[in-house]
Amino acid sequence: MILMSTINLEKELDTYFGYQAFRPGQREIIEDAMSGNDVLGVLPTGSGKSICYQLPAMLLKGVTIVVSPLISLMMDQVKQLKAINIKGVVAINSFMDTKERREIWNKLHRYKLIYISPELLQRPDVQRKLKLVGVDLFVVDEAHCISQWGHEFRPDYLKLKKIITFLDNPTVLALSATATTNVQQDILSYLNKPNMIKHIYPIDKPNITFNVEHLSGEKEKQEKIVSLLKAYYVPTIIYFSSRLEAENISALLSLKTDRRVAFYHGGMESQDRIIIQQQFMNGQLDVICCTSAFGMGINKKDVRLVIHYHLTPQLEAYIQEVGRAGRDNKSSVGLLLFSEGDIFLPKNIIKGELPTKNEITTVFRQLKAMYDQGQTLPTTDQENLAVFQVSESKWRFLQYQFEKHDILKETVIKYDQQLWKEAFLAISNRCEERLIKKDKQLQSVIKWIYHTGCLRKKLYQDFQPSYTEPVDQCCSNCGFSWKDWQPEQLTHQREKAYSWEEKLKKLLLVDVQ
Amino acid sequence: MLLKGIVLLCCKTLSVERTESATFHILTGKKSVQTVQDIHLYQLTKYYGVHRKLERTVYDRILKELHEEGFIIRDHTSLTLELTNQGEAWLQEIKEQLPLHYFNGLKFKSSAVLFLERLILLVQTFSNVGMNHFSFIPVLDNPLVENWVKEQYRLNKERISIYLNDLHSELLPLLQSIKGKEASIFVDRLSGHQYYGMSWEQLAKNYDMTIEDVQILLTGISHKMVHQILENKASFPLLYQVIEEGNNKRLMTESAYKTYQLLEKDYSIENIALVRNLRINTIQDHLVEIALYQMDFPIERYVPSDIQKDILAAIEKASSNKLKEIKGLTELDTTYFQIRLFMAGIDYVEQTGDINVYN
Incomplete structure (x- = not known):
């Protein structure tokens, strides 16, 4: 805990991050957290949620740990912090090899801000080590993952309560950009912090116009996008629910328009993902065709148009994705293209996320066979996925359930016929x-x-009682016309075609640039 | 076309003596006795591990295409394949246009990857800091490469523009020695100050090639570059560092490194033992260690080709990787030292773990 009156938070914000002023909510959350109060903060995407723990992390004496569900998100954050020359930051995850991880372990006390995945945090040795260095602030990022009413339920988040106690009850800061009142209640109760101070800020975006268009099918959708891209030369993100579609439409758009288009999805190798993301940030690309993998941790300010080629499986996901438009508060449009057949896509995706009855039966059989032969489970997720032949999300679900029903303790299988029968049901x-x-x-x-x-009104009604009046047109139901949407357009001159010799010079010879 | 050509060439060389998977294992650099034996026996070492990312589905698609084009006949029971006359003719026709001579997989498959990754991050970093721009997102996530580049920055931060100049004058002749299109692809993969290079997909589209061909071509170019740099260290002092530094010597023990330096000066084992006042056995241990890390270790000098064949045959017959068993199965006058050296040289230890499994 720190005496807040002795610190000039604005000055520190400027020193570390170069911002002149706090955005709504940041100061309030930081002051409470640094005074040792547990806080739940709900702030819209793009409002600088991460400053709420990054600044305290720099100022607090002990370590701040951030539990974050997405490894790519952690890495992005660490990269961005390093890029502005902030030291003492690290992301620890299960993709690191032992050597790398050991190196970080040995100098753990030197870090101020440690990002860690919920899976890794389950390990007793990790917990002991963290207890030893002393955690001042325990941040639960994307806290909605704790609730089964949240759109990305992560069973590992349910175990955070115990870990917090084990770490001698550091101050807890739970953050989310999307938490309905139900979810907020879950966060408080699952973290066992009923007295958390709530800082809930409206997540609606008055500068985004919502537009739903009902079309007859793929062909109409494609024509619509082509004509929009021709009419509006603005940074655009188009979301798809499948990688293949993102690739195909990307190819189509580069053929039919002269925009610079690329696709992005989780199946690409890391270097290419970084390249595409940064080209977009850097203005080398105009349009990104992507899956939901794109956008976490991206803060491009001038995205004007976010198109959904397919519907999202929850409204939360839609709010999050459409919220990547207009971070600079200028008028932007979210357009969802819908045709009736689209309903089946998310249905199939949902089915793929949970084990079927058959799969549950098979995994139970395998466990029994392993138990009979005196075997234990492999230690890594990857090996388990191979052994049980289920997808990652299915395995996470099952593993949590087995532990809950006392069938698994870490890697050891415990057998009791009656108990197993009940557990199966x-x-x-x-x-x-x-x-x-x-x-x-x-x-x-x-x-x-x-x-x-x-x-x-309908989109936000579960999240907040009211919303700010829109700055531009409201939505397609309140009356929308493309004619009246006139954002500032990019002016891109076709780049001169350089020879490779010239390009090499531009890259390497500083005085030539 | 490049990957297709290489696949066809490998299939032709292996003919019906091997199954159609053999080529796949060679290209992806599988570390099995069978594959390592194949590349030596059929002289396909050049193509060993040249496309480690190759997916089986892509490989199968290529075989399917080759079949449909009438270039190969597939025997679905024995899973072997054979070139048709048409296939032979096509191969002859395109062979000249393909940069097949760039490749040297067995020798460079690891070092060329490291070279390319280091170079990419080096160019991006120095190009940025050269413009006094210290905030950028690195395109590579590999912390080992990152640490190495940081070290280079620490050592050279007072002379960034000179360093960049040197880098330019070393890269230029290397790029001039390959075709213009190839040089252009290579440069387009690089990122720099406020500029990000092309993804595989973008390169493929831009140069009207398949992604696999772009990837394998870049591998070939990097093999050729590494070869040229090692051949002529004096002309490429900076790029030689990119390949070698922190690569060989740090993984070797201090003592083995001293032996390595003497070997480089063409000392014989006996002379090294004499000069260093060590037993011959110890120097031999050093050689095994060196062979593990030095990619162009001249194995033939210590293990002549008939002995190599003898060892391979023994490995094939042996039920374990124990040296004692393998030694027992050799027919010529093969020594333990030769077996260990050979196994180290073919990268075999990575699979078996410990090389000192005498008993």
């Missing part, structure tokens, strides 16, 4: 429930799409 039911729940979430997206009243 319980787990199967749990899957059913989750499916029903996810289907409900999907239904609310579809309801929103078919809604005839104000789309803005």
Whole structure:
């Protein structure tokens, strides 16, 4: 804990991050957290959520750890901090090899801000080491993952409560950009912090116009996008629910328009992902065709148009993705293209995330066979995925369930016939429930799409009681015309075609540039 | 076309004596006795591990295409394949246009990857700091490469523009020695100050090639560059560092490194033992260690080709990787030292772990 009156937070913000002033909510959250109060902060995407722990991390004496569900997100943040010359930051995850990790372990006390994945945090040795260095601030990023009502439930988040106690109860700061009142309640109760101070800020974006267009099918969607790209030369993101479609439409758009288009998805190798992302940031690309893998941690300010080629599985995901438009608060458009057949896509994706009854049966059989032969489970996720032949999300779900039902303790299998029978039933039911729940979430997206009243009001109604009046046109139901949307357009001159000799000179000979 | 040509060439050389998977294993650099034996026996060492990213589905697609074009006949029961006359003719026709001579997989498959990664990050970093721009997102995530580049920066920060000038004058002749299109692809993969190079997809589109061909071509170019640099260290002092530094010597023990320096001066084992006042056995141990890390270690000098064949045959017959068993199965006058050296040289130890498994 720190005496807040002795610190000039604005000055520190400027020193470390070069910002002159706090954005709404940041100062309030930071002051509470640094005074040792547990805080729940709900701030819209792009509002500088991460400053809420990055600044305290620099100022607090002990270590700040940040639990974050996405490795790529952690890496992005660390890269961005390093890029502005902030030291003492590290991301620890299971993709590091032992040597690398050991090196970091040995000098753990020298770090101020440690990002860690929830899986790795489960390990007792990791917990002991963290206890030893002393954690001052325990940050739960993307805290909605703790709730099964949140759109990305992560079972490992449920175990954070115990870890916080083990770490001698550091101050807890839970952050999310998307938490309905239900989810907020879950966060407080699952973290066992009923007295958390809530700082809830409206997540609506008055500068985004919501536009849903009902079209007859793929062909119409494609024509629509082509004509929009021709009419508007603005930084554009187009979201797809499949990698292949993102690739195909990307190819089509580069053929039919003279925009610079590329695709981005999780199946690309890391170097290419960084290249494409940075080309977009850097203005070398105009349009990105991508899956939901794109956008986390990207803060390009002038994205004007976010198109959804497919619907998202929950409204939360839509709010998050469309929120990548207009971070500079200038008028921007979110356009969702919908045709009736689209409903089946997310249904199939949802089914793929949870184990089927058959799969549960098979995994149970395998566990029994391993138990009979006195075997234990492999230690890494990758090996387990191979052994049990299920997808990563399915395995995470099962592993959590097995531990909960006392069938697994770390890698050791415990057998009790009666208990296993009950567990099997319980787990199967749990899957059913989750499916029903996810289907409900999907239904609310579809309801929103078919809604005839104000789309803005409907979109935000579960998250907050009201919304700010839009700065430009409101939504397609309140009346929208493309004619009246006149954003500032880019002016790009076709680059001169340089020879490789010239390019090499430009890269290497500083005085030539 | 490049990958297709290489696949066809390998298939032709292996003919019906091997299954159609053999070529796939060679290209992806599989570390199995069978594959290592194949590349030596059929002299396909050049193509060993030249496309480690190659996916089986892509390989199968290529075979399918070759079949449909009438270049190969596939025997679905024995899983072998054979070139048709048409295939032979096509291969002859395109062979001259393909940069097949660039490749040297067995020798450079690891070092060329490291070379390329270091070079890419080096160019990006120095190009940025040369413009006094210290905030950029590195295109590579490899912390080992990052540490090496940081070290270079620390050593050279007072002379960035000179360093960049030197780098330019070393890269230029290397790029001039290959075709213009190839040089252009190579340069387009590089990133620098406020500029990010091309992804595989973008290169493929821009140069009207398949992604696989772009990738394998860049591998070939990097092999050729590494070869040229090592051949002529004096002309490429900076790039020689990019390949070698922190690569060989730091992985060797201090004592083995001293032996290595004497070997470079063409001392014989006996003379090194004499000069260093060590036993011959010890120097032999050093050689095994050196062979593990020095990519162009001249194995033939210590293990003549008939002995190599003898060892391979023994490895094939042996049920384990224990040296004692392998030695027992050799037919010529083969020594333990030769077996260990050979196994170290073919990278075999990576698979078996410990090389000192005498008993």
